[in-house]
Amino acid sequence: MIWVLLAQYQIPISSISVEPKGGGRSCIERERDALLSFKASIEDPSDVLSSWQIGQDCCRWRGVVCSNRTGHVVKLDLHNNFTDDIYDYNIDMINYNFRTLGGEINPSLLAIEHLNYLDLSYNDFGRKRIPEFIGSFKNLKYLDLSDAGFGGSIPPQLGNLTKLLHLDLSSNSLESVDYIDWLPRLSSLKYLDMSEVNLSVAVDRVQVMSMLPASLRVLYLFDCNLNVTFSSLPLYSSNLTSLVSLGLGDNYFHGPIPDGLLGNMTSLKQLFLGGNDLIGMVPRTLKNLCNLKELMLWDNQINGDIAELMKRLPPKIEELDLSGNNLTGSLPSWLEHMASLSFLDLGYNSLSGHIPCGIGKLTNLSILDLSFNHLVGIISKDHFASLTRLKMLYLSDNNNLTMVVGPNWLPPFKLKYVGLSSCNLGPHFPTWIRSQTDIIDLIMSNTGIDDRLPDWFWNVISSVEYLDLSLNQISGVLPLTLEFLSVASEINLNSNQFHGGVPKLPTSLQVLDLSNNSITGTIPLSMCNQVQSLRILDLSHNRLSGQLLQCLTSRKSFRADPGDLTPIASELSIVSFRNNSLSGEFPLFFRDCQYLNFLDLSYNKFYGSLSIWIGKRLPQLAFLLLRSNMFSGYIPIQLAKLDYLHVLDLAHNNLSGTIAPSLVNFTAMTTVSSYGSYYVPDFISLLVVTKGQALEYYTKTIMSLMSSLDLSGNRLTGKIPQEIGGLAILKNLNLSANRLTGDIPETIGGLQSLESLDLSNNELYGEIPPTLSALTFLSYLNLSHNNLSGRIPSGQQLQTFDDPSIYEGNNNLCGPPISKNCSGGDGTTLDDPLELEDGNEMSSFYLSMSLGFAVGLWVVIGPLLFKRTWCATYFLFIDNICDKIYVFMVLNWARVIANIKKK
Incomplete structure (x- = not known):
């Protein structure tokens, strides 16, 4: 988490000093040769070490520092320069990845005997092991190998670095760590970060905690899979009395926080225990940590009354994160007396009642997050009276919270992050936003605004990165261009009343949602400039028309034929154009969208055959929805190559031909483990016609539970393939309104997860297979209007279907729930025992035979x-x-x- 990273830089290691080279002494030759050997074995694709040249003074090389007194190399700092802004949204990640070093670390470095500082962080050494020889740098005081792509175990030779003050091994792939008994030998250590080192199999992990060096001031063990009862940690018996910052978050710790756990760590200023499974109330002894300024307990199961918890906090607390717990009750009125508080996050709890006006007296408060609770009442300008330092305000999803500040209110703050979704701000657009010219995130979805977007709005948010005004009734014409939002990464305006055309977009944009508006016209050619950065594009439920752009560039010249055209590479992963009037053949626009996993073109006017390249060029596709268009021809068997496809909707087109056996053998409809890796934001919906109705599914979690095959409303002929029984996790199967013939295959009993089955309005004949009764999850069935005959199977799930209409139009069926009785197991009835095609002939035969027998x-x-x-x-x-x-x-x-x- 970003707060953890910030904390690391708040604890300077002042004991580490390096003598900078400032005079005329040149570097020592053997050390220069050692560095050149090191360079020779390193992979350097962007030539970071270009200054390392034979015949040059190595003390002037990039990342090399020599002692001004002796000329020896004492510092080697080769961390990736792009790491300074790695958590800035504007970072050029392509260049960051390009400028990483890799390859082998040559042991020639051992010739640099006076090295006391080594930093290789934020590079990529391809999961190679940390070299054992690093443990031979006897003068080393600073070692940073964080996020450098190392793998395997940690060499115990690091325990020989007895002068080491700073050790950072975090964010690698160190997973085979059996022992860490070398740690206590680092007797001078002040800073230790082993976050994301997998210690789950380290048999001595708990014991080592009690033997860590007393000199430690910073200890970070985030996400180390320690997975023990929190009370078993021997912190109370350790000698870590100098500890200033302790991070044990995301470790699957469980149980309560014991009263004496933190012992006599009275120097502690930062305590990070978030992302565990801690329960109960915080201990009363927490108040004894009189120097504690930051307490982070996010995402646990801390419960009880918020007022009682805040009574147990130390007096100097400045930053408090209790989000994602089970806290109840109302915010205490004496909250205003916590004058030092600058960071307060109580989001995702069950707090109720009003927000006390006294919160407006917290003059140091810069971050306030009370979102996703049950807070009620009015928020007035008094709640913000003295919050001159406030930069982040999150009150989202408190559905009974109303903000009433008046049209002329001028806030005392300049917010950067605003989250007010599902609060009542309307009906007028809040005019106070006009003064917030530094906004980076603006989230005001579902706030009851029923107003025209003011003209000043787009100028005010020129620095916005994330904009969400969805689920309101905001009207107005969209600007012709949004290119002035030069750093915007996500714009969500869905479910409003905007009109006009699709604007030109900033090249930084990754997510655009204009769905459920009144956008008209065609999709502009300028969109071709955005497909390289756009990941999510939702223009569904508008009034767009015309053909989709092709975004093609010629390899040769304007005279080249279509075979010589290459689509621009795209990062698109989610596209929805549902419910417009778009036309044309299946768009070549998608031909190079190799990351595309969600494509919805349903309810448009597309025509022509389905492209056979879909199965080859879109390997990540998990959702393909083409319902209610005018596609014709055969269903290409190449679709079966889509290993991750688990929702296919081709209903209500003009498709013909048979259903090939391979088309009912989709891997992802066979086993859950075949689902691909994909991200679906909450505002994207999946429309599936199932159980006789259209149902919408939101979020990846819910979508991944739906597996559907809908080929209804076409002109498909032939038999239902026997192979269909292999789709063990299919939940919705709809083949209705086609011209299918033959029996319902016995293998249909293999659809173990099936909830909805519609085979109505076909030409199926024969008996209903008894295996259908084995579908225990089936809750919707329609076999009407076929030529089925015989007794309707009984038993298990089929007994719950008591509506005879699901069998109507099959005149030769008998037995419950329809009124026609059966004579026996052969399916003939008492009223007409001779229901065969040649019934008259057979009646005469049986009559003659009966008279002869009697005579x-x-x-x-x-x-x-x-x-x-x-x-x-x-x-x-x-x-x-x-x-x-x-x-x-x-x-x-x-x-x-x-x-x-x-x-």
Whole structure:
């Protein structure tokens, strides 16, 4: 987290000193040769070490510092220069990645015996191990290997660096760390950061905590997978009395915070315990840490009354982060007396009641976050009376919070970050925003504004990076260009009443959402300049028309044919043009969008065949929605190559041909583990017609739970492939309103996760397979208007479908829930036992056979009724052969009936 990183620079290691080279003494030759050997083994794609040349004074090389007194190299600082702004939104990440060093670290460096400072941070050494020979630099005082791409274990030889004052191994891929018993040998250590070093298998991790050097002033072990009960940490028995900053966040610690855990760490100024699973109230002994200024407990399960917790805080507290816990109650009125408070984050709790006006007296407050609670009431200008230093104000998602400040109010602050979503700011657009000319983030979605956007607005937010005015009723014409928002990365204006055309966009823009407005016209050619940076583009539910731009550049000349045209490379991952009037064939615009995972062109006027290159050129595609267009031709079998596709909607087009077996064998509809890696923001929706209705799904988590195949409303023919039974995690299958024939495959019972099945309005025949009753999650079924026959299966889930309309239009079906009864297991009914295609012929046959049997029986039985001796002789004969005759007649009768039915 950024606050952790800031904290690192608040603890200077003053004991580390390097004598800078300032005189005329040249570097020592053997050390220059050692550095040149080091350079020879290093990968340097951007020539960072270009100043390292033979015959030059190495003391003047980039990153090299020599002693002014002896000429020995004492400092080697090769950290990536772009790290100074790595958390700035405007950083050029391409150049940052390009300027990293890599390759092998040559042991020739050992010739630099007087080295006391080595920094290789923010490079990329390709998960190679940290060289063991680093432990031989006996004079080393400062070692920073953070975020340098090292992997494997940590060499225990680092324990030989007994003069080391500063050690940073954080943010690497160090995962095979079995022992850290070398740490206590660093007796002079003042700064230790091993964040993101996986210590889960280090058998001595708890014991070492009690033996760390007493000289330590900074200890950061963020995200180390320590995963123990918090009370088991031996901090109370350690000798870390000089500790100033302690970071143990994101470690899966669980249980309460014991009263005596922090022992006598009275020098502690910063305590980071966020991102764990701590429960209960903070201990009363916390108040004994009289020098504590920063307490970070974000994302735990701390519970209880907020007023009681704040009574237990140390008197000098300046920064408090309790966000993402289970705190309840109202903010205490005496909050105004915490005069030192500059940072207060209580977001994502269950706080209620009013915000006390006294909060406006916290003159040092620069960050206030009370978002995602249940706060109510009015916020007036008194709440901000003396907040002259306020830079961040987050009150979002307190749905009963209303801001009433008057149209002429001039705030005492200059905000950079504003989050007021779901607060009541309307109906008029808040005029106080006009004075906030330094805004970087402005989030005012769903705030009840029903007004025209003021003309001054776009000038005021010229430095904005994140803008969200969605879910209001804001009207007005969009500017022809937004290029003046030169650093904007995300603009979200969805669900308003904006009109006009799609404006020219800043080249920095990554996310644009203009959905659910009244935007008209075509998509401008200028959009081609944005596809290299845009990742998310949502223009759905507008009035756009015309063909999509192709964004093509010729390899040869303007005379080149289409085969010589190459699309501009794109970073697009999410595109939605749903519900417009766009037309044309499937857009070549997407041909080089190799990262595209969400594409929604549904409810437009696209036509022509589906491009076969979709399966090859869009390998990350997880959602493909082309419903309600005019696409025709076959469904290309190349779609089966989309390994991550788990929602395919081609419904209501003019597609024809058969359903190829490979098209019902999508990998991602077979197993959950096949879902790709993709990001879907909350404002993007997935529309799926399932269970007889259109349902919208939001956020990646919910979308990933939906797996759907909808080919309904086309002209598909042939049989449903048997292979469809392999789609074990498919939840929605809709093949209705086609011309499909044949049986419903028995394999349909393999759709174990199926919730909705619609095969209606086809030409399917035969019996309903009994395997359908095994679909235990099925909650919607429609088999109407086919030619199905026989008994409707019963048992398990099918018994819950008591609506006969789901079977209507199948005249040869019988059994519950329809009124037509069945005569037996063969599916024939009592009313008409001879329902076969040649029914009249079969009726005559059975009638003749029955009359013949009756006459024959009377000829044999009649005389016996009048002559007793004949009767006795006859029945004696019958007794001898009755078993054989009985068996013979029954078996042959069964064969006759079976043969008749087959014919």
